[in-house]
Amino acid sequence: MEQKDIENLRQDYAAASLSEKDVDANPVRQFDKWFNEAINAKVYEPNAMTLATATPDGRPSARVVLLKGFSDDGFKFYTNYLSRKGRELAKNPNAALVFLWGDMERQIRIEGTIEKLDKWYSEKYFHSRPKKSQIGAVASPQSQEIDGREQLEARMQELEAQYADSEVPKPAHWGGYILKPRMIEFWQGRRSRLHDRIVYKKTDNKNWKIVRLAP
Numbered sequence: 001m002e003q004k005d006i007e008n009l010r011q012d013y014a015a016a017s018l019s020e021k022d023v024d025a026n027p028v029r030q031f032d033k034w035f036n037e038a039i040n041a042k043v044y045e046p047n048a049m050t051l052a053t054a055t056p057d058g059r060p061s062a063r064v065v066l067l068k069g070f071s072d073d074g075f076k077f078y079t080n081y082l083s084r085k086g087r088e089l090a091k092n093p094n095a096a097l098v099f100l101w102g103d104m105e106r107q108i109r110i111e112g113t114i115e116k117l118d119k120w121y122s123e124k125y126f127h128s129r130p131k132k133s134q135i136g137a138v139a140s141p142q143s144q145e146i147d148g149r150e151q152l153e154a155r156m157q158e159l160e161a162q163y164a165d166s167e168v169p170k171p172a173h174w175g176g177y178i179l180k181p182r183m184i185e186f187w188q189g190r191r192s193r194l195h196d197r198i199v200y201k202k203t204d205n206k207n208w209k210i211v212r213l214a215p
Contacts (some may be wrong), residue, residue, distance in 0.1 A: 013105040013189025020210055027184040027200035027208055028072050034186065035070075035105065043101050050098040051077070053088040061088065067099075068125065069159035074180040075110060076117065078125055080142035081173045087143075095179055102104050105189030112181040122175030127167070134168040135159045185213070 024030040038046035047067040054060045061084060069076040075097060080086055089095065097110040126134060139155040146152065157170075181202065188196040195215035200208040 005089050011189075012191055013195070014191050015105045016188055017190060018186060018188035018198055020212060023186065023198055023210065025208070025210075026072070027181070027186075028070065030186060031070065031108065031184065032198075034101075034108065038104060038106075041101075041104055043103060046099075046101065049075075049077075050097075050100075051085060052096040052098070054092055054094070055088055056092050061085070066149050067097075068176070074112065074178040076121075076178050078122065078174070078176045078214075080137070080140070080171075081116075081175060083142040086173075087144075089177065097179060107187040109183075109185040109187070110179065110181050111183040112179045114177050114179050117176030117178055119175065123170050125176060126170040126174065131163075131168060132160075135163065135169075137174050138168060138171055139209060149214055190215075 003094055024033065035046060044119040045066070049067050050062050051065045052060055052062040063085065065077045065079060065085075067075060068078055074098050081090075093114045095112070095114045097108075099106075099108040101107070111166060126137070129137075135156060139152060139159055183199065183201055184196060185199045190196055197215055199211050199213055200210065
């Protein structure tokens with residue numbers, strides 16, 4: 001395989017800047033501002049985020065999931081509780097999120113603890129999804145080894161026939177999580193690698209300390 005000149009792949013960022021005096025005192029309101037700017041800039045799937053989890057002995061894993069809501073309480077997403085991430089979160093509820101909006105030269109990092117959402121929220125969201133997505137969640141034994149795609153497609157067809165004229169029940173092993181942040185970092189690319197990094201650190205249940213980190 002031909003080796004590309006990876007060492008010389010680089011960009012010099014100059015789209016914007018980020019200052020302590022410009023950010024909101026509340027990091028969730030600052031996230032909301034940047035998130036809406038990403039939507040207005042037509043960033044592809046601005047709610048796509050990397051979710052990092054780890055086993056109790058510190059072995060990490062990461063994957064991209066979709067943000068499905070946020071508030072001062074935290075950041076919400078939904079998944080299969082029996083998946084690898086679900087199993088890891090059951091034993092180690094510490095996790096991290098990363099949003100990368102490359103065209104805007106922005107990144108957001110969030111660290112905190114994760115809890116399951118109330119069943120009511122999971123039921124409501126599950127039934128708001130397209131019916132085929134609901135069936136897909138039932139059909140897929142997420143993160144488990146399977147013999148081939150044919151197994152999934154056969155199960156999908158079986159369930160589509162079963163629920164052709166009825167509601168798909170939410171599986172007990174599927175639902176939502178909320179990450180309650182203790183640290184949120186806003187990164188804005190700048191020239192010569194002197195990037196802006198503004199970090200919010202939670203000091204108690206309501207208050208945040210704002211600091212700047214060296215890039």
